[in-house]
Amino acid sequence: MTDYVITVPGTFVHGITDAQRSEIERRLRPQDPANTGFGENEELSLLTVQDANTFAVRLEVEAATRGEAEASAVRLVSAALRDSGFAEDDAPLGPAAVTGIDREF
Helix, strand or coil: CEEEEEEEEEECCCCCCHHHHHHHHHHHHHHCHHHCHHHHHHCCCCEEECCCCEEEEEEEEEECCHHHHHHHHHHHHHHHHHHCCCCHHHCCECCCEEEEEECCC
8 A cells, every 4th residue: 555645626616714624624634644754844734725715635545556545535525525514516626636655665
C-alpha cells in the first residue's frame, strides 16, 4: 500500500460559513496531510477556500493504486460535504489529482 496526498477541487455555489468550514474540516481531520512528513514539508492545508468560493481539499489516502486513492478521496470529500449540509449541486467537485506520493521502497 502507498500513502497518497490527493487534491479534490470544487466550488461552493452559495458560499460557505465559518461553522460549515469547521464541520467539514472536523469530518476530514483523520485524513489531514499535515499529519504526514510530506504534508509538513509542503505546509499543506486540509481545506483552502478562495475568494470566488472555489476550494481545494487535500487528503492523505492509503491505497494500492493511484486510481483507488483518487476515488477514495472523492468519496471522503463527498461524504463530508453531504454530512455538513451541502447537497451535491451546492458544492460540485472537480477531478481529483495526486499531489504527492509517500512510498517505502
